Amino acid sequence: MFVGLDIGELWSDRASYVDDWYAVEEIDSQTFIIGEPKSSQYNSSFLLEGEDYALLMDAGSSERPSGSKSMAEIAGTLTDKPILLIISHMHFDHIGDLSEFNGAILVAQPFIVQRAAESDRTFALDPIWSEVQGLEPSGKIITASSAETAFHGTRDIRVAAFIQPGGILNLGDRPVTVITTVGHTYDSLSVIDHARNYAFSGDFMYQHFGGVVAFLPGAELKVYIESIDAFLSKTGPAYRFFGSHGQQEYDYQWAIGMHTEMVKIRDGLVEPRIAGNFMSPGVPLQLHQKGPLLIYMTPFFDSAFIFSRYFVWMAAMAYALFSIVLFVLLGMLPRKKVPTN
Numbered sequence: 001m002f003v004g005l006d007i008g009e010l011w012s013d014r015a016s017y018v019d020d021w022y023a024v025e026e027i028d029s030q031t032f033i034i035g036e037p038k039s040s041q042y043n044s045s046f047l048l049e050g051e052d053y054a055l056l057m058d059a060g061s062s063e064r065p066s067g068s069k070s071m072a073e074i075a076g077t078l079t080d081k082p083i084l085l086i087i088s089h090m091h092f093d094h095i096g097d098l099s100e101f102n103g104a105i106l107v108a109q110p111f112i113v114q115r116a117a118e119s120d121r122t123f124a125l126d127p128i129w130s131e132v133q134g135l136e137p138s139g140k141i142i143t144a145s146s147a148e149t150a151f152h153g154t155r156d157i158r159v160a161a162f163i164q165p166g167g168i169l170n171l172g173d174r175p176v177t178v179i180t181t182v183g184h185t186y187d188s189l190s191v192i193d194h195a196r197n198y199a200f201s202g203d204f205m206y207q208h209f210g211g212v213v214a215f216l217p218g219a220e221l222k223v224y225i226e227s228i229d230a231f232l233s234k235t236g237p238a239y240r241f242f243g244s245h246g247q248q249e250y251d252y253q254w255a256i257g258m259h260t261e262m263v264k265i266r267d268g269l270v271e272p273r274i275a276g277n278f279m280s281p282g283v284p285l286q287l288h289q290k291g292p293l294l295i296y297m298t299p300f301f302d303s304a305f306i307f308s309r310y311f312v313w314m315a316a317m318a319y320a321l322f323s324i325v326l327f328v329l330l331g332m333l334p335r336k337k338v339p340t341n
């Protein structure tokens with residue numbers, strides 16, 4: 001439940017349900033929002049069509065009911081061009097129907113490129129991937145860790161191709177730029193269509209009244225702010241901005257506001273309070289609020305530590321210890337003798 005937008009409610013009167021699960025809004029005749037208003041985090045994916053190819057940003061929330069159409073099928077009803085999937089990041093709620101596609105485009109972050117290079121698992125790459133300008137075909141399968149999927153287990157990511165940060169992908173008379181926007185995650189990317197003045201920012205930036213989850217606190221907040229600086233320098237007030245959760249479209253002022261508040265957090269000018277968030281049930285987070293803008297961050301520890309195997313191992317040990325203590329205490333309770341017949 002979010003202020004102003006209930007689960008299942010349409011985000012705009014220009015949007016309409018195409019079946020029981022998906023709703024679509026045409027931004028222009030070649031650009032679509034594919035929303036999942038009934039998903040718990042009000043997810044959206046975006047379809048950008050060129051003369052030769054269509055680019056689909058994200059593969060669905062993972063929450064569609066069984067038997068419903070996949071994100072691949074829905075996107076296929078909106079374009080007759082071959083669909084190239086790009087994922088904004090590897091969190092579970094953006095890769096739901098990944099297996100329905102012949103892999104996905106990832107931005108060439110050195111640590112992901114290296115993992116792909118070291119992987120000995122491959123898949124049969126569709127020839128289309130070597131035809132598209134601006135891409136480096138891969139064909140490798142990497143494993144997204146549980147931390148990378150936002151604690152929804154490990155997932156195979158079939159890497160169809162990499163695009164260099166700042167690289168231009170030509171969809172056929174429609175070049176789009178892909179930039180890294182590290183902050184929400186290390187692998188986050190945004191897609192910018194400079195000709196039409198559109199920017200698609202994934203989870204790096206959105207106007208979702210459930211709040212922005214910035215997983216990089218402390219020193220790494222600096223990196224998030226640098227990403228916002230870069231994102232703002234490549235866009236401007238004339239752009240239309242679209243995020244992947246909640247009310248998709250937000251304006252330049254919202255982006256500026258997020259920057260301003262992040263800088264205040266970095267400079268210690270505000271005191272975040274401890275709060276919970278639906279993204280990480282049971283885990284206390286730090287929250288800084290400015291009007292409708294909520295910025296959640298991991299508390300106490302550096303996020304690289306929180307997402308490390310060491311931390312998961314410690315949590316597992318603490319849980320095991322707690323279980324043993326509970327078991328022993330229960331065993332010490334006086335018991336009634338149960339009659340045997």
Ligand SMILES: [Zn+2]
Binds near residue numbers: 203244245
């Ligand atoms: Zn998300």
